[in-house]
Amino acid sequence: MKIYYYQEGDYLAPEKLSQEEIDNLLRAMSSDSGSADDTPAEAKPEIKYKVYDFQNPKLFSKDQIRHVQIIYDNYSKHLSSFLSGILRTDCNITISAVEEQRYYEYSNALPESIMMGILDLKPLEGNMLIEIKKETCYLIIDRLLGGTGEDPLVQTDFSDIEVKLLDKFYRQIIRYLKDSWANVADVEPALNGLVTNARLTQLMPLDDVVIIVLFNIKIKEYEGSMSICIPCLNLEAIIGDGNSYLMQNRRKKSIDTEKNRADIFEHLRKSKVDIKGILGNTTLTLQDLLYLQVGDVIPLDKSVESPAIVRIGTIDWFSGEIGVRKNKMALKIKKAVQEN
Numbered sequence: 001m002k003i004y005y006y007q008e009g010d011y012l013a014p015e016k017l018s019q020e021e022i023d024n025l026l027r028a029m030s031s032d033s034g035s036a037d038d039t040p041a042e043a044k045p046e047i048k049y050k051v052y053d054f055q056n057p058k059l060f061s062k063d064q065i066r067h068v069q070i071i072y073d074n075y076s077k078h079l080s081s082f083l084s085g086i087l088r089t090d091c092n093i094t095i096s097a098v099e100e101q102r103y104y105e106y107s108n109a110l111p112e113s114i115m116m117g118i119l120d121l122k123p124l125e126g127n128m129l130i131e132i133k134k135e136t137c138y139l140i141i142d143r144l145l146g147g148t149g150e151d152p153l154v155q156t157d158f159s160d161i162e163v164k165l166l167d168k169f170y171r172q173i174i175r176y177l178k179d180s181w182a183n184v185a186d187v188e189p190a191l192n193g194l195v196t197n198a199r200l201t202q203l204m205p206l207d208d209v210v211i212i213v214l215f216n217i218k219i220k221e222y223e224g225s226m227s228i229c230i231p232c233l234n235l236e237a238i239i240g241d242g243n244s245y246l247m248q249n250r251r252k253k254s255i256d257t258e259k260n261r262a263d264i265f266e267h268l269r270k271s272k273v274d275i276k277g278i279l280g281n282t283t284l285t286l287q288d289l290l291y292l293q294v295g296d297v298i299p300l301d302k303s304v305e306s307p308a309i310v311r312i313g314t315i316d317w318f319s320g321e322i323g324v325r326k327n328k329m330a331l332k333i334k335k336a337v338q339e340n
Contacts, residue, residue: 060100060211060232067184069098072213072228075180079173086172087143089220096225097214104206106229107198113156116195117170118203121177122188126231127203130170136217136224141165149219158196167194204231277331278309279322307334 060068076093083091110116116131132140135154141162142152158166174189181187195203204210208231215226280300292298308331310318320333 065098065100065211068211068213068230069095071180071184072098072215075176076215078176078179082173082176083140083217083219087140087149087219089143089149092218093226094216094218095213096216097212099212099214100232101210101212102206103204103208103210103229106210106212106227107206110198112197112199114196114198115158115166116198117174118192118195119170119174120188120190120192121181122190123185124187124231126208127192128189128231129203129229130174130226131229132226133217133224136219136222136226137162137166139219139222139224140169143219144169149222163194163196167191170194208232273312276311277320277322278311278316280306309337 073095076095080091080093083093110131111134113134114131115134115137116129118127118129121128135152137158138152138154139149143149144165171191174191177189178187210232211230213228213230215228217224217226280302282298282300284298307319308322309316310320310331310333316337318333318336320331323330323332
């Protein structure tokens with residue numbers, strides 16, 4: 001930096017500033033022009049917050065949402081194994097998000113042409129919805145019919161044959177919901193039907209609160225999506241107090257187990273079994289057996305005084321004596337062969 005001095009019209013030679021003078025000048029300029037408002041935007045810390053709607057408060061806490069996520073994380077593992085088997089390729093299904101929404105928000109986000117299964121999940125009230133992305137459905141159909149699945153033909157509407165194939169597919173995948181809910185509640189999933197146009201079907205009131213579980217589906221190099229919509233009519237009662245409901249459910253299972261045990265033994269007491277009295281053993285040739293006649297004597301490996309064995313099924317249980325009762329051959333049980 002060079003500074004030129006002017007004095008009464010005379011021009012003076014330039015004078016160089018020292019490094020200390022330059023530093024002081026720069027500090028003075030920074031203190032005069034710099035302020036908190038002039039701080040670059042990237043240097044300001046970002047404030048993260050989430051808008052809360054007081055008119056529509058959330059019904060479920062984070063712990064309850066996490067409880068639902070655990071249930072369907074187990075379901076995604078069952079589904080990954082099932083898809084890998086029927087499609088004969090590597091499939092991986094993972095949960096991307098679990099959210100609480102109003103049903104109209106979920107419905108408005110759906111495309112006009114969809115493939116959605118409507119099912120009951122007793123004792124949960126209302127209809128549960130399973131929606132699979134259209135492109136994913138055509139890829140599954142292509143693989144089921146022997147194709148490679150690399151470039152499936154996606155049409156505007158599903159044909160009757162395609163709907164029939166997907167109906168069977170949906171009935172297969174909902175069976176795993178019973179195992180996924182086993183630690184929470186005994187549920188019985190049942191498919192009521194398929195919907196291909198969400199705009200023409202009013203499945204539940206628009207203001208109803210629902211839990212949306214979003215899945216990522218990866219089949220080889222392809223990535224698709226699937227969503228499950230769960231009504232909150234009775235879901236809050238089940239996962240609202242997860243621990244107490246879980247203990248109550250386990251206690252109920254324990255009572256049912258004891259009852260089933262008693263019923264099994266009751267039926268066993270009334271069942272019929274084959275009982276044989278074994279006098280002894282011997283070995284005969286086929287020729288001797290063919291020439292046997294009434295009055296022939298067959299020598300056994302036991303004496304007359306030896307006890308006979310009572311055989312139930314294939315196991316020897318008792319020993320006893322051979323005799324006659326009311327002009328009929330009889331066997332009197334003396335003791336058990338095995339004390340245990």
